[in-house]
Ligand SMILES: Nc1ncnc2c1ncn2[C@@H]1O[C@H](COP(=O)(O)OP(=O)(O)OP(=O)(O)O)[C@@H](O)[C@H]1O
């Protein structure tokens with residue numbers, strides 16, 4: 001009896017185990033299906049996490065105050081911050097500050113971004129361009145741009161020019177690097193195909209290289225956007241006389257943590273808007289790309 | 296068929312012996328280097344004696360004594376090939392004998408180290424893989440070589456209709472099946488109405504059924520457009536079915552140049568077909584003969600080379 005029961009499960013297991021290991025149910029309602037599950041996880045996971053986590057944080061924040069873990073003087077409640085926005089809007093400083101900051105970031109992004117794009121294309125397409133720019137830029141890239149603040153202040157003073165220079169430098173590198181790699185990385189076989197049809201260098205660049213490199217270039221643009229926002233925050237810490245940074249510094253001097261946090265939120269919202277915008281751009285500009293991910 | 300084409304042995308006597316290798320290499324480079332410069336003159340009105348000579352003799356392709364060395368090893372060593380308008384040659388040979396290298400030289404993607412290479416200005420290539428631009432719609436891919444692609448949209452749709460996939464004109468290449476993508480590549484190669492069509496194992500990745508369809512399609516399109524065609528293939532049946540001449544590349548040179556004197560449409564059961572297949576397989580070092588189906592040349596390392604095969608044939 002005991003011998004039989006000892007052997008039987010073993011036999012069963014031997015017969016079963018390879019089956020369990022080898023088979024997977026991919027039918028629409030099966031447990032192993034990949035796509036449907038992933039889509040569902042992505043959808044629910046995406047939305048619950050995206051909306052839920054910030055909500056939870058705000059609730060926790062309010063609770064922390066209610067339970068007196070911290071005081072209004074250190075961490076003003078979400079309600080107080082909404083009041084701060086009302087106050088800032090009422091005296092017009094919000095309407096003044098946001099365009100000033102956006103302009104700074106936008107100008108720097110435009111300057112640095114287009115320089116990075118042009119140099120990246122030049123270096124990607126021509127050996128000469130690569131030799132002139134790549135080594136130098138790769139070297140400069142290793143310098144954290146935060147370290148450039150004192151240098152730019154001594155060069156350009158503490159007024160607008162040094163802010164613009166910092167944002168420009170911050171936007172240039174990501175766009176350069178990504179453009180250069182995207183252009184260089186275009187499949188040589190496609191370029192050969194173009195050559196056999198007698199395309200000129202310019203036509204190959206326009207018809208084959210740029211469209212194929214666009215995903216990489218857009219990634220660079222996305223990075224350039226976030227970097228220019230980052231450097232905007234940094235630049236505005238130094239002697240700002242206008243802009244969101246000025247609001248924050250001013251509030252800090254006046255012991256108004258609610259306004260400080262309100263200012264930080266604006267930066268955060270700008271970041272989210274940039275991300276949203278870039279997603280839209282990518283969707284529009286790259287209709288040919290399969291949206292395949294690993295989860 | 297072979298009457299219109301000089302046998303390579305004759306060509307060697309005619310031209311190459313009188314031409315200094317290095318000097319012609321420079322001239323050959325001049326013929327191909329300007330590629331894809333638009334200012335390059337159309338074939339037949341070339342600026343060198345060699346180009347003029349080839350054009351006057353009625354050749355669209357004149358490759359003589361072509362040599363290509365990779366890492367000290369001469370992969371091509373004295374390849375001679377002359378083609379007239381409408382000639383369809385199949386190029387066979389074991390793997391690694393330099394078929395692709397020769398095609399790349401004729402296509403202007405690579406430059407010979409020595410020899411003369413005169414080719415038409417308008418030529419196109421179908422590679423083993425479709426090589427479509429993923430970021431361009433199918434019809435834009437077809438008119439890749441057009442000066443103004445938007446204006447050529449009509450031609451693109453016509454060409455796609457010719458290869459039987461007009462419905463996919465607006466699709467992205469990613470969404471095509473392998474056979475469809477290869478047909479787009481064929482349409483792209485033919486839409487420029489090339490004087491020389493280079494095909495590097497274009498159907499190797501296709502299933503047998505699609506391959507048969509593509510054979511018919513290619514034969515029909517070539518009959519209509521009459522380009523000179525060089526088809527590289529490992530499929531002996533494919534070569535005999537389509538080509539007017541079958542060349543075997545071996546030991547860096549054309550080891551066999553065999554005219555195919557079988558009336559079209561050709562039947563695989565035709566005794567002449569079978570005889571020719573046996574000859575070619577023997578030449579390629581494959582002893583067995585497979586009945587029916589297509590016979591692929593095994594990529595074996597051992598292949599006896601007969602450098603003077605004409606004595607064996609007929
Ligand atoms: N760019 C290159 N650099 C070095 N060696 C090369 C290069 N291109 C080709 N070769 C060599 O030349 C030889 C011929 O290559 P090729 O691609 O022309 O062969 P093939 O006849 O087309 O073979 P297959 O039938 O397998 O396609 C090979 O041995 C290959 O290693």
Ligand SMILES: [Mg+2]
Pocket residue numbers: 394395396495
């Ligand atoms: Mg090859």
